[in-house]
Amino acid sequence: MAVPSISSLAPLADKLESAKRAAAYRAIDENIDFQNDKVIGIGSGSTVVYAAERLGQYLKDAEYSALVSQFICIPTGFQSRRLILDNGLKLGSIEENSAIDVDFDGADEIDDQLNLIKGGGACLFLEKLVSTSSKKFIVVADYRKKAPKYLSTNWKSGIPIEIVPSAYVRVSDDLKKLGAKKVIVRQGGSAKAGPVVTDNNNFLIDADFGMLENPSELHHKIKALVGVVETGLFIDNASRAYIGNADGTVEVFDK
Numbered sequence: 500m501a502v503p504s505i506s507s508l509a510p511l512a513d514k515l516e517s518a519k520r521a522a523a524y525r526a527i528d529e530n531i532d533f534q535n536d537k538v539i540g541i542g543s544g545s546t547v548v549y550a551a552e553r554l555g556q557y558l559k560d561a562e563y564s565a566l567v568s569q570f571i572c573i574p575t576g577f578q579s580r581r582l583i584l585d586n587g588l589k590l591g592s593i594e595e596n597s598a599i600d601v602d603f604d605g606a607d608e609i610d611d612q613l614n615l616i617k618g619g620g621a622c623l624f625l626e627k628l629v630s631t632s633s634k635k636f637i638v639v640a641d642y643r644k645k646a647p648k649y650l651s652t653n654w655k656s657g658i659p660i661e662i663v664p665s666a667y668v669r670v671s672d673d674l675k676k677l678g679a680k681k682v683i684v685r686q687g688g689s690a691k692a693g694p695v696v697t698d699n700n701n702f703l704i705d706a707d708f709g710m711l712e713n714p715s716e717l718h719h720k721i722k723a724l725v726g727v728v729e730t731g732l733f734i735d736n737a738s739r740a741y742i743g744n745a746d747g748t749v750e751v752f753d754k
């Protein structure tokens with residue numbers, strides 16, 4: 500079955516979903532070198548679902564099938580592992596494939612320098628490991644994610660930070676000393692009594708520092724705290740961002 504052209508797709512009932520799909524499909528179409536790429540990163544969240552779906556469509560297309568069936572796809576957590584398997588793609592590990600050709604992932608917010616806040620889905624550590632191991636990191640997102648200028652303008656939940664569980668009190672105190680207005684250990688809510696546990700058996704803190712004029716400096720200060728595994732600030736990492744709009748158009752931003 501031939502890969503359907505984007506212009507031939509019927510719009511989805513939900514405009515937001517159509518925007519995510521348009522961004523993710525175009526990102527896959529324009530950023531994979533089918534002859535030469537071998538290792539593909541597949542991130543986490545609701546937008547990258549469409550990126551995996553698009554790659555699955557290429558797998559079913561006789562023209563691409565032999566090449567795509569040889570692609571090794573590297574996941575960023577449990578959800579993305581399922582996306583890879585459910586679309587018939589070959590699952591690999593970062594241990595065996597530490598050099599990735601191109602990675603596709605979502606974002607919680609994107610500034611005008613293509614710095615990102617990530618970790619809304621609790622997968623930030625593996626997302627950073629995979630994206631920083633990739634020659635190209637392509638962000639796929641909908642129109643709600645573009646910050647007018649600075650990060651933490653639209654994303655109000657704070658910066659997600661993965662921490663070693665036993666350090667949660669110490670890190671919370673240290674984050675307040677760094678200027679955080681609000682620090683929360685992320686809770687499972689009605690789905691789990693107690694903190695969210697990441698795919699790496701760690702906890703997450705969401706720390707609200709207000710609007711971020713210098714996300715790089717803040718990232719380095721947080722990263723230096725004892726007990727911090729990684730921050731959800733992705734600085735100077737993304738190569739390009741595809742942002743889907745409600746009217747079906749997609750904007751592309753380059754680093």
Ligand SMILES: O=C(CO)[C@H](O)[C@H](O)COP(=O)(O)O
Pocket residue numbers: 542543544545546547604605606607616617618619620621622623626640
């Ligand atoms: O960082 C993430 C998970 O840790 C996701 O990529 C981010 O939350 C974006 O998700 P969505 O595509 O659902 O908006």
